[in-house]
Amino acid sequence: MVQDQLQLIFREIFSDDDLVLTDTMTAADVAGWDSLAHINLIYAVERQFSIQIADDRLASFASVGDLRQHIEELRHAA
Amino acid sequence: MARPGAGTDTPAGPLAALVARAAATELPSAQLCRELAVAHERADDPDGAVRWALALTDADASADAGAGLAAWSAAAGVLRRCLPRTRPLARTVGSSTTSQLTALLPLAAARAGVAIETYEGGYGQYRQEILDPASGLYQFRPDVVVLAVHAGDVALPAIADDPEGAVAAEVSRWTSLWDTVRARSGARIVQHGFALPAEVALGHLALRTAGARHQLLARVNAELGRAASAVGVGGGDAVCLVDCDRLAAGVGRRTWFDPRYWHRARQAVALDCVPLLARHTAAVIGAQLGASRKCLVLDLDNTLWGGVLGEDGLAGLALGEGPLGEAFAAVQDYALELSRRGVVLAICSKNNEADAREAFERHPGMRLRLSDIAMFSASWDDKPTQLRRIAATLGLGLDALVFVDDNPAEREAVRQLAGEVDVIALPTDPHGYLRALADYPFFEATALTAEDATRTATYRARADLAAGLAAVRESAGSLEDFHRGLAMTATVVALDELTLPRVAQLVARTNQFNLTGRRRDADDLAALAARPTTAAICVRLADRFADHGLVAVLIAVVDGDALAVDTWLMSCRVIGRTLEDELAGLLLAEARRRGLARVAGHYRASAKNALVAGLYERLGFTRVLPADADVPRDAEVTWWSRRVDEPYASRNLIRVVTADHRMEEVLG
Incomplete structure (x- = not known):
């Protein structure tokens, strides 16, 4: 569920409807994943899942799986 | 907006499923619009893709909160790929992160009726860009400069000892930036007015404190408005403001400004609100470029x-x-x-x-x-x-x-x-x-x-005129008298820097009376007009009821022994006035003046220009095969030719004068 919604967000942000998310994906694997796209991504994630990602985690996601896990934790805590 | 999908062929596969979902609701969600735009793009239907991208901007973003910015960004991407533009050009300069706004503006502007391309100035560089004559801003030669600034850029103390002086100094700081842009580039300016912050340390006392920053910010907005209305000649559209404070108040100041994203990434406007800001900035740009609804x-x-x-x-x-x-x-x-x-x-x-x-x-x-x-x-x-x-x-x-x-x-x-x-x-x-x-x-x-x-x-007078025209038509035969009674005067004007914007607008927007359907942009038109082998005939039309302005454009280029029509169009305001007959006469005279043997024309059929399919024939042209063997024998294009030595009699219902000295000889 989170994975599906996350994939949709990625497809929108990166204008790529073929994009298939995997847990091991990193910024280096996605064309256009720069600092601006990252802010747009974090914003869309926060809005979509009604969560607030802490400032100290902003830049520290090692992979898509890491981000997904963090989203699930925050949702669980809510 | 056109209901996207109207009139298109029945699509197949996943596209059909999306279209069916859209048909089930009057206003499809932003999300669905995005999917439809992308699906049309994939199905090699750029028109459909653009229509849905534009429809997305009208979709209620609040219905699927969070989809707003991302869906807009995706739609802006579709538009960029399906409707590439180079002009007119808008450059955003600001003091905060303006990348999202810059990316969304072409989409919002297309919805407002103007196709524009945008470039973003260096981050936080608005002063340097404006003050440095060698900056990117001037190199890009923008038509519009968007000053995307915010309350944080206003240098006012918490409480000013000299409120009047503080306001005046701040206002003149901005107006001198406008003056510099105007003097160096002639670009129009759209400045974001300042949204007042929600947090006021003085509390309600701010209203009783003449020098309170909160009060002065509102006064700076008002004074900027007053100054802007004085810039420029005539219409005074050189500097326009976007009333961001009204937009902020409408959505709530605490929604407009999100401290988390200000501190994280210098987003002076919450990302939720950037589509709204883009929409309104585009509406103002659209008004400057003459695209507003009437x-x-x-x-x-x-x-x-x-x-x-x-x-x-x-x-x-x-x-x-x-x-x-x-x-x-x-x-x-x-x-x-x-x-x-x-x-x-x-x-x-x-x-x-x-x-x-x-x-x-x-x-x-x-x-x-x-x-x-x-x-x-x-x-x-x-x-x-x-x-x-x-x-x-x-x-x-x-x-x-x-x-x-x-x-x-x-x-x-x-x-x-x-x-x-x-x-x-x-x-x-x-x-x-x-x-x-x-x-x-x-x-x-x-x-x-x-x-x-x-x-x-x-406009009521115009409606009465139309009613009169209908009555005349019913009493057959006196249409000529009616036309004569209008006392029409056509003035030939040059295609120069003064007329270029209007000509470009006509070229971009005229569909019905448009023989060749070429969509040249302003740069292209200027370059074409500058060549000695080009004849550009632009015409203003006035009658005793109204001045219709510049309404007809005929551009032809020397091609062998012929003057060949490149672009020929007329505003729908003046269709049925016999102006085309006068234009044909001018074109023939121009070809004769240049010592050419004939005038060549072609008609390219589009969805909307059936009105002029028979125009060349009516004007005495003969249908020919395309001269160039390489030209495909396109069923949608017909080719025509008329010798200049065959007599041509215009209907003489319009007096033709010229303000273009190059045409004086032609008119004799």
């Missing part, structure tokens, strides 16, 4: 009053009294305000005309009078037909009209069958009507003139 077309039953006149009778209408009656009265008052600021009002109703007019004359709750209405269309014809009649009568394109109706079926019919008309979807509750009208941003104007308050009267 005419508000109102339904009657359950739109201007509660109830159905034909069933409930005059006495049964809800209007003026009671909560519902007050809601409708408020809508009428708002329409009146729009009328006083220059929006032309028309009525489009399915009713007996006499009954509907009687309601205007006799119902005590009516705020609108018959004299406020430029064209009163009440009949049992379908609304798309009535709208076409209204547009034709008022001398406007359908793309100048905005249609308001409480009935979703009527709205849908208009979207399907008169897609150029903008449709405002009223909510089911009449208490929400006024807000739906007020949220529509594309009546934006750059200045308020004395003429605005009386525009409806001017």
Whole structure:
């Protein structure tokens, strides 16, 4: 569920409807994943899942799986 | 907006499923619009893709919160790929992160009726960009500079000892930036006004403290507005402001500014609100570039009053009294305000005309009078037909009209069958009507003139003229007399820096009377006009009722022994005035002056230009095969030629004069 919604967000942000998310994906694997796209991504994630990602985690996601896990934790805590 | 998908072939596969989902709802969500835009792009249907990308900007973003910015960004990407542009150019310069705004502006502007390309200045570099003559801003030669600034850029202390001086100093700091841009580039400027912050340390005391920053910010906004209205000559559209404080107040100041994203990434406007800001910035750019809508077309039953006149009778209408009656009265008052600021009002109703007019004359709750209405269309014809009649009568394109109706079926019919008309979807509750009208941003104007308050009267005169014309047509034979009575004068003007914007606008937007369908942009046109082998004939038309402005463009280039038509178009305002006959005469004379043997033309059929399919033939041209063997024998293109030594007699119903010295010789 989170994975599906996350994939949709990625497809929108990166204008790529073929994009298939995997847990091991990193910024280096996605064309256009720069600092601006990252802010747009974090914003869309926060809005979509009604969560607030802490400032100290902003830049520290090692992979898509890491981000997904963090989203699930925050949702669980809510 | 045209209902996307209207008129397209039945799509297959996943696209069909999406189209079916969209058909089930009047206003598909932003999310669905995005998917449709992408699916059309994949199906190699760029027109469909663009239509859905534009439809997305009207979708209620709040219905799927969070989809707003991301969906807009995706749609902006579709537009960029399917409708590539180079001009006009807008450059955003600011003090905060303006990347999202810059990316969304072409989409928002396309929705506002102007296709633009945008470039972003260096982050936080607005002063340097403006003050340094060698900066990127001037190298890009933008048509519009968007000063995307915010309250944090205003240098005011918490409490100023000298409030007047502080305001004056701040205002002059901005106006001197405007002056520099204007002096160095001639670009128009759109500046974001300052949104007041939600947090005020002085509390309510701020209102009693003359030097309070909160108060001074509001005064700076007002003074900037005053200064902007004084910049430029005539229309004064050189500097326009976007009232960000109003936008912020509308969504809530705490929604407009999100400290988390300000501190994280210097987003001075919360990302949620960037689409709204883009929409309104684009509306102002659209107004500067002449793309605003002109005419508000109102339904009657359950739109201007509660109830159905034909069933409930005059006495049964809800209007003026009671909560519902007050809601409708408020809508009428708002329409009146729009009328006083220059929006032309028309009525489009399915009713007996006499009954509907009687309601205007006799119902005590009516705020609108018959004299406020430029064209009163009440009949049992379908609304798309009535709208076409209204547009034709008022001398406007359908793309100048905005249609308001409480009935979703009527709205849908208009979207399907008169897609150029903008449709405002009223909510089911009449208490929400006024807000739906007020949220529509594309009546934006750059200045308020004395003429605005009386525009409806001017258009009524035009409607009366059209009625006269119809009467003349019925009494066959005297159409020539009628034309002669109009005392028409065509003035030939040069294609130069003064006329280029209007010519580019005509080239970009004219569909019906357009022989070749070439969409050259301003740069392209300027380059073409500069060549000695190019003849560019631009014509203004005036008659005793109105000055129609620059309405016809004919560009031809020397090709062997012929002067060959490159672009030939006329505004729909002047179709049926025999102006094309005069243009053909001018073209033949120009070819003769250049010592050429003939004039060559071609007609490329489009979805909208059947009107001129037979034009060359009527003007005495002979159909030929394309001279160039490489030209594909395209079924959609016909080729024509006319010798200059064959006599040509124009109908002489228009006096032709020239303001273009190069044409003096031609006119003799």
